[in-house]
Amino acid sequence: MAQLLLGQTLSFTANPWHAPIADAVNHERRGAVLVENGYIRAVGNADDLRAKHPDAKVTDHGDSLIMAGFIDAHAHYSQTAIIASWGKRLIDWLNTYTFPEETRFADREYADQVAKTYLDLNLSNGITTACAYCTIHPESVDAYFEAAQKRGLRMLGGKVMMDRNAPDELRDTAQSGYDDSKALLRKWHNVDRLSYVITPRFAPTSTETQLEATGALWAEFPDCLMQTHLSEQAEEIAWVQDLFPDQQDYLAVYEHFGLTGPGAVLGHSIYLSDREWDAVKASGSSLAHCPTSNAFIGSGLFNAKRAHEMHIPTGLATDIGGGSSFSMLRTMASAYEIGQLRGDALHPAQLLWMATQGSADALLVGNKIGNLVVGREGDIVVINLASTPVIEQRVARAENFWEVVFPTIMLGDDRAIEAVYVNGQPVG
Numbered sequence: 480m481a482q483l484l485l486g487q488t489l490s491f492t493a494n495p496w497h498a499p500i501a502d503a504v505n506h507e508r509r510g511a512v513l514v515e516n517g518y519i520r521a522v523g524n525a526d527d528l529r530a531k532h533p534d535a536k537v538t539d540h541g542d543s544l545i546m547a548g549f550i551d552a553h554a555h556y557s558q559t560a561i562i563a564s565w566g567k568r569l570i571d572w573l574n575t576y577t578f579p580e581e582t583r584f585a586d587r588e589y590a591d592q593v594a595k596t597y598l599d600l601n602l603s604n605g606i607t608t609a610c611a612y613c614t615i616h617p618e619s620v621d622a623y624f625e626a627a628q629k630r631g632l633r634m635l636g637g638k639v640m641m642d643r644n645a646p647d648e649l650r651d652t653a654q655s656g657y658d659d660s661k662a663l664l665r666k667w668h669n670v671d672r673l674s675y676v677i678t679p680r681f682a683p684t685s686t687e688t689q690l691e692a693t694g695a696l697w698a699e700f701p702d703c704l705m706q707t708h709l710s711e712q713a714e715e716i717a718w719v720q721d722l723f724p725d726q727q728d729y730l731a732v733y734e735h736f737g738l739t740g741p742g743a744v745l746g747h748s749i750y751l752s753d754r755e756w757d758a759v760k761a762s763g764s765s766l767a768h769c770p771t772s773n774a775f776i777g778s779g780l781f782n783a784k785r786a787h788e789m790h791i792p793t794g795l796a797t798d799i800g801g802g803s804s805f806s807m808l809r810t811m812a813s814a815y816e817i818g819q820l821r822g823d824a825l826h827p828a829q830l831l832w833m834a835t836q837g838s839a840d841a842l843l844v845g846n847k848i849g850n851l852v853v854g855r856e857g858d859i860v861v862i863n864l865a866s867t868p869v870i871e872q873r874v875a876r877a878e879n880f881w882e883v884v885f886p887t888i889m890l891g892d893d894r895a896i897e898a899v900y901v902n903g904q905p906v907g
């Protein structure tokens with residue numbers, strides 16, 4: 480049966496990084512979204528749509544804001560339990576917290592339990608799609624996709640490949656990494672709303688043989704995404720130079736093994752040289768901006784303005800558990816703060832774009848999800864714009880719509896998430 484959701488609605492008519500905000504955003508003060516059979520069938524004025532669809536079941540969300548569900552372009556579901564671990568930088572953070580935790584995912588029951596917690600936390604924060612790293616264990620991938628499938632979610636992810644510079648129990652081999660990834664890809668890719676992502680962790684934890692096998696696998700299955708990390712911290716970049724002395728820079732390692740191009744999602748990408756920026760652009764690769772992680776692990780300030788000026792598809796990401804929040808509102812606030820530290824005041828519309836359509840474009844699903852427009856899948860978040868006393872008193876002083884929205888971006892969290900719809904169905 481058709482459902483009509485009433486509230487304030489926000490949809491994009493253009494990219495607010497490239498068009499004036501007033502031309503890029505369509506805001507209906509009293510709007511409506513018609514959802515049927517999992518798809519958005521109409522978006523418009525509440526009175527108009529009620530008159531046109533008198534038989535639809537009406538859910539009135541009052542003054543709350545209805546928009547596309549949030550999309551997390553880069554996360555590690557297996558690090559859910561170690562979020563907020565104190566005091567390390569990237570490489571000792573991996574060795575101290577991440578690797579010991581990831582060894583536990585050989586146990587399917589444990590993987591099931593974390594996958595469930597991870598998806599519940601995503602949904603309570605309005606995240607309806609994520610692109611996640613699992614662990615090296617095929618069990619971790621099965622647990623993730625089975626839990627996502629059960630919830631009807633559009634989710635992406637894949638088995639991490641690592642054949643060096645990791646503990647014995649967390650290493651595969653070039654051959655087994657290739658074989659296991661291929662078997663999982665065949666099992667899960669394009670099943671329901673699930674997509675397999677070829678996932679070499681990052682250059683330092685793969686031998687040249689493994690990177691070569693990974694490039695070969697991606698060439699065999701070019702409609703899959705490929706995700707990895709790039710240029711997150713100075714120590715890491717120096718390490719890559721030591722490990723790959725023949726390559727001129729970090730990105731060149733991935734280029735050499737065929738791991739750039741449309742569908743390559745490169746996490747972090749903070750310290751790119753001019754050559755690397757140009758090569759990312761020329762290759763058609765995507766970037767994932769992980770602001771809370773970059774602040775929390777002390778990595779640095781991603782240049783979101785440059786990425787957008789160059790028209791590089793760029794998504795917003797929690798990077799759980801290097802990232803310090805499951806909230807995409809907190810993540811947008813962090814992106815704003817990082818922009819400020821660079822001298823760039825990102826507009827709330829630009830932040831919301833990155834968290835929805837920007838991420839969808841970066842993950843090559845921009846025609847399916849990411850915006851409240853006819854024909855998209857019915858993944859929707861409803862946001863209470865006065866969810867706490869401090870937000871409420873600030874909104875009372877607001878002089879325009881963006882002054883109503885921005886306090887929730889800066890101060891909101893899961894308490895602001897009033898309702899979530901997945902594939903047109905209300906969650907919980």
Ligand SMILES: [Zn+2]
Nearest residue numbers: 555708746798
């Ligand atoms: Zn990451």
